[in-house]
Amino acid sequence: MKGPTVAKTEFTFDDLKRILLDGAGADEEIDLDGDILDTDFESLGYESLALLETGGRIEREFAITLDDDVFTDNSTPRALIAAVNETLRAAALVDA
Amino acid sequence: MARRVVITGVGVLAPGGTGTGAFWRMLSEGRTATREITLFDASGFRSRVAAEADFDPRAHGLTPREICRMDRAAQFAVVAAREAFADSGLALTGLDPHRTGVSLGTGVGAPGALDREYRAVSHDGRLDLVDHTYASPGLYDHFVPSSFAAEVAWAVGAEGPVTTVSTGCTSGIDSVAHAADLIREGSADVMVTGATDAPISPITLACFDAIKATTTYNDQPGTASRPFDASRKGFVLGEGAAVFVLEELTAARRRGAHVYAEIAGHAARSSAFHMTGLRPDGRELAEAVTVALDAARLHPADIDYVSAHGSGTRQNDLHETAAYKLALGEHAHRIPMSSIKSMIGHSLGSVGSMEIAASVLAMKHHVVPPTANLRTPDPECDLDYVPLHAREHRTDAVLTVGSGFGGFHSAMVLTRPDRRTA
Amino acid sequence: MSARTLVTGIGVAAPSGLGVEDFWAATRVGKNAIGPVTRFDASSYPSRLAGEIHGFDAREHLPGRLVPQTDRVTQLALAAADHAFADAGVAPGDIDPYGMGVVTAAGSGGVEFGGNELRKLWGRGAKHVSAYQSFAWFHAANSGQISIRHGLSGPSGVVVSDHAGGLDALAQARRQIRAGGRLTATGGFDAPVSPWGWAAQLAGGMMSAGAEPERAYLPFDEDAAGYVAGEGGALLVLEDEDSARSRGARTVYGELAGYGATFDPRPGSGREPGLRRAIDTALTDAGCHPAEVDVVFADAAGTKRLDREEAEAITSVFGPRGVPVTAPKTTTGRLGAGAAPVDVVSAVLSMREGLIPPTTNVELSPAYDLDLVAVRPRTASVRTAVVLARGRGGFNSAVIVRAVD
Numbered sequence: 001m002k003g004p005t006v007a008k009t010e011f012t013f014d015d016l017k018r019i020l021l022d023g024a025g026a027d028e029e030i031d032l033d034g035d036i037l038d039t040d041f042e043s044l045g046y047e048s049l050a051l052l053e054t055g056g057r058i059e060r061e062f063a064i065t066l067d068d069d070v071f072t073d074n075s076t077p078r079a080l081i082a083a084v085n086e087t088l089r090a091a092a093l094v095d096a
Numbered sequence: 097m098a099r100r101v102v103i104t105g106v107g108v109l110a111p112g113g114t115g116t117g118a119f120w121r122m123l124s125e126g127r128t129a130t131r132e133i134t135l136f137d138a139s140g141f142r143s144r145v146a147a148e149a150d151f152d153p154r155a156h157g158l159t160p161r162e163i164c165r166m167d168r169a170a171q172f173a174v175v176a177a178r179e180a181f182a183d184s185g186l187a188l189t190g191l192d193p194h195r196t197g198v199s200l201g202t203g204v205g206a207p208g209a210l211d212r213e214y215r216a217v218s219h220d221g222r223l224d225l226v227d228h229t230y231a232s233p234g235l236y237d238h239f240v241p242s243s244f245a246a247e248v249a250w251a252v253g254a255e256g257p258v259t260t261v262s263t264g265c266t267s268g269i270d271s272v273a274h275a276a277d278l279i280r281e282g283s284a285d286v287m288v289t290g291a292t293d294a295p296i297s298p299i300t301l302a303c304f305d306a307i308k309a310t311t312t313y314n315d316q317p318g319t320a321s322r323p324f325d326a327s328r329k330g331f332v333l334g335e336g337a338a339v340f341v342l343e344e345l346t347a348a349r350r351r352g353a354h355v356y357a358e359i360a361g362h363a364a365r366s367s368a369f370h371m372t373g374l375r376p377d378g379r380e381l382a383e384a385v386t387v388a389l390d391a392a393r394l395h396p397a398d399i400d401y402v403s404a405h406g407s408g409t410r411q412n413d414l415h416e417t418a419a420y421k422l423a424l425g426e427h428a429h430r431i432p433m434s435s436i437k438s439m440i441g442h443s444l445g446s447v448g449s450m451e452i453a454a455s456v457l458a459m460k461h462h463v464v465p466p467t468a469n470l471r472t473p474d475p476e477c478d479l480d481y482v483p484l485h486a487r488e489h490r491t492d493a494v495l496t497v498g499s500g501f502g503g504f505h506s507a508m509v510l511t512r513p514d515r516r517t518a
Numbered sequence: 519m520s521a522r523t524l525v526t527g528i529g530v531a532a533p534s535g536l537g538v539e540d541f542w543a544a545t546r547v548g549k550n551a552i553g554p555v556t557r558f559d560a561s562s563y564p565s566r567l568a569g570e571i572h573g574f575d576a577r578e579h580l581p582g583r584l585v586p587q588t589d590r591v592t593q594l595a596l597a598a599a600d601h602a603f604a605d606a607g608v609a610p611g612d613i614d615p616y617g618m619g620v621v622t623a624a625g626s627g628g629v630e631f632g633g634n635e636l637r638k639l640w641g642r643g644a645k646h647v648s649a650y651q652s653f654a655w656f657h658a659a660n661s662g663q664i665s666i667r668h669g670l671s672g673p674s675g676v677v678v679s680d681h682a683g684g685l686d687a688l689a690q691a692r693r694q695i696r697a698g699g700r701l702t703a704t705g706g707f708d709a710p711v712s713p714w715g716w717a718a719q720l721a722g723g724m725m726s727a728g729a730e731p732e733r734a735y736l737p738f739d740e741d742a743a744g745y746v747a748g749e750g751g752a753l754l755v756l757e758d759e760d761s762a763r764s765r766g767a768r769t770v771y772g773e774l775a776g777y778g779a780t781f782d783p784r785p786g787s788g789r790e791p792g793l794r795r796a797i798d799t800a801l802t803d804a805g806c807h808p809a810e811v812d813v814v815f816a817d818a819a820g821t822k823r824l825d826r827e828e829a830e831a832i833t834s835v836f837g838p839r840g841v842p843v844t845a846p847k848t849t850t851g852r853l854g855a856g857a858a859p860v861d862v863v864s865a866v867l868s869m870r871e872g873l874i875p876p877t878t879n880v881e882l883s884p885a886y887d888l889d890l891v892a893v894r895p896r897t898a899s900v901r902t903a904v905v906l907a908r909g910r911g912g913f914n915s916a917v918i919v920r921a922v923d
Contacts, residue, residue: 049650222641233721250784259677259686263674371659502658
């Protein structure tokens with residue numbers, strides 16, 4: 001699956017699941033389509049390296065730069081989605 | 097009686113000066129060789145600092161053909177091997193080629209040449225189906241770094257067991273350990289061994305940028321490598337080679353060779369945990385240290401200096417400090433230890449051999465090199481890391497360690513040969 | 519050093535078969551596994567044949583989290599490792615983790631992964647390079663991943679001696695066991711079938727340009743004109759004899775009884791190459807007389823000079839037509855660092871069945887005084903086998919495997 005060529009303005013739960021799967025695969029024990037919004041990435045089987053890869057893919061696809069500690073500060077999908085969207089909004093303001 | 101293995105020749109090619117003499121001067125003066133990258137335009141990268149060697153292959157007697165076919169790392173290895181071989185005096189007393197082998201370490205092989213070749217065959221990344229007609233004849237040898245060991249074997253005339261050891265960042269210890277094993281078991285009498293790496297290339301920078309492992313002190317290149325310091329921001333790439341001549345002790349004495357040190361023990365253990373992550377308790381590294389000490393029949397109290405891995409990442413510094421406390425007990429607080437990566441950066445595989453060279457020289461001079469740039473110690477790293485300045489210190493036995501990707505941990509104990517009786 | 523080092527488990531990932539039984543079923547009858555390259559469009563390259571492992575889907579063999587972070591060579595290595603440990607019947611917890619290690623030989627490393635990342639770097643920019651590039655292409659990836667997957671906390675080793683490396687790895691593994699280890703997983707793998715990998719193979723200058731799978735790789739034949747490259751390798755579980763007996767290892771395939779390695783004199787010296795010395799060293803190490811050897815698995819380089827050197831070395835040790843010689847790699851092409859461990863597997867399976875697998879397609883050149891097991895398999899009692907491997911630059915290695923009663 002290829003990301004869009006034009007930068008998108010909203011980062012969704014589906015975007016996150018797709019990027020996680022492409023970049024880091026999935027643990028056989030974990031159902032990414034389950035109720036995981038508030039589950040720690042670590043409990044989902046994603047350690048720091050997988051999150052670095054995921055972060056890099058989000059940055060490229062959405063043309064943003066995330067803080068180095070974005071995953072330390074946002075350890076669940078819900079928190080990360082909010083943080084990425086905040087960065088996207090800030091970037092849109094700069095562009096405007 | 098078991099065959100004992102000693103170092104009788106040393107050759108170093110390091111950032112900050114070529115040759116063993118220049119290397120030791122830099123370390124003992126606590127100078128750093130980290131700087132803004134000059135080997136290529138690194139302006140697009142997150143981390144743009146490295147410790148580069150000022151290296152002119154022609155000045156070291158390499159022919160145009162040799163320069164053309166060898167990656168920079170192979171060139172380093174040949175130059176360092178020639179220095180070590182000359183230093184050993186074996187060229188004068190003669191060599192039995194069949195009883196002489198090579199064990200050469202490299203962490204990452206030839207990324208510089210591969211990067212350059214890839215650009216050529218892919219027309220700067222435009223072709224997926226690369227155009228092989230643009231490849232140089234040496235491309236295969238850049239892929240398969242046994243070519244490095246072959247170059248060294250040709251340089252010294254070795255026809256015994258020859259191989260390249262490539263265990264990532266422990267290559268520089270593991271290659272020398274392998275050489276020592278071959279002499280001990282009787283497969284060779286002389287081994288030319290050590291390690292080489294020249295990883296400062298765009299592809300290497302890019303992958304370490306991606307895992308945010310390298311420093312972002314781009315505005316303070318000279319003080320960018322800060323192991324055990326609270327302000328550290330990751331490791332600084334380095335490059336270089338260190339090569340040794342190893343011999344069986346009685347043979348070395350018989351020919352009147354200068355004996356630098358004995359390889360008294362070594363061991364390797366694996367975390368079996370994660371390719372890049374470290375278990376915080378340092379237990380596998382501690383186990384490697386304990387087994388290496390046992391092999392050397394030494395007690396932690398006997399160790400006078402530890403040449404630390406000290407890569408300058410927080411993860412490593414805590415892991416390593418924990419490992420020393422586990423393995424050395426109360427002595428961990430007493431033994432001076434330092435990371436020369438603060439001065440010469442982290443050349444991935446070869447740095448392990450460069451640290452063996454530093455250990456040998458520390459024993460020769462009874463001076464331990466410092467950890468440069470250690471001005472604000474991390475409170476969680478509470479051992480004696482010899483900050484800023486070298487220290488005069490009686491040094492008869494040294495422990496040197498390395499940790500690397502794959503979860504590999506290696507430890508080696510070196511002693512002055514007159515230190516213990518068999 | 520009295521206890522022997524035994525082979526107690528084997529795993530194979532070869533073009534002729536994934537898994538030991540498929541592999542042997544094809545190898546024992548000389549079934550061809552060389553064909554046109556399908557992993558990429560090779561029509562623009564002068565060499566268009568390969569030994570590929572068809573139908574290998576990493577997702578069926580590896581945990582999902584491992585697939586994106588591994589090159590194909592590591593995926594093949596991990597699949598073979600799973601087979602080898604299952605075959606040995608060793609489960610986590612059976613043996614102290616510090617007593618178990620791994621030593622693999624690597625050749626080109628993670629070529630396809632590395633090529634993809636280089637393309638991203640130069641085609642799209644540095645920020646497009648994967649975090650996994652930091653280890654996926656380096657030569658230690660296979661040992662690291664196998665150590666992690668099977669909980670091997672003893673020493674991890676990696677050797678590179680081009681195509682000879684697979685035997686050097688086995689010797690290093692035996693050394694670990696003799697130093698006090700109980701078990702070491704060992705072997706070698708290569709996976710060069712990608713455009714970037716092909717560029718390197720072609721640069722080496724010894725690839726066959728033949729277009730017919732049965733005529734392209736003809737070692738010891740008058741028409742020898744280079745090799746066909748293949749992918750894969752084998753992983754063996756080596757175990758200290760006492761340890762194997764005490765845990766009741768269910769299969770003992772044989773003993774790793776001898777090893778020797780040498781390096782050729784500098785090119786142009788005119789002196790004898792080192793292969794004969796490697797064989798002699800291995801025989802001495804095994805305490806074995808040449809007359810006891812029942813078969814030699816040849817390196818079979820497939821070029822005139824190297825074939826002649828090898829034939830002369832074999833003849834000088836064993837006498838003219840003194841020992842059956844075979845090269846089943848004619849069915850798969852040369853698997854780089856994986857070639858020799860696969861031959862060691864063939865050697866122990868030859869002992870098990872009492873059958874020497876054939877060298878396919880080859881009509882022995884009259885220039886060589888060899889007893890080549892050509893075209894058809896040969897029934898024979900095999901108790902002692904020699905495996906030879908040579909690497910670019912002058913690496914020579916020999917291993918002796920012996921049956922265990």
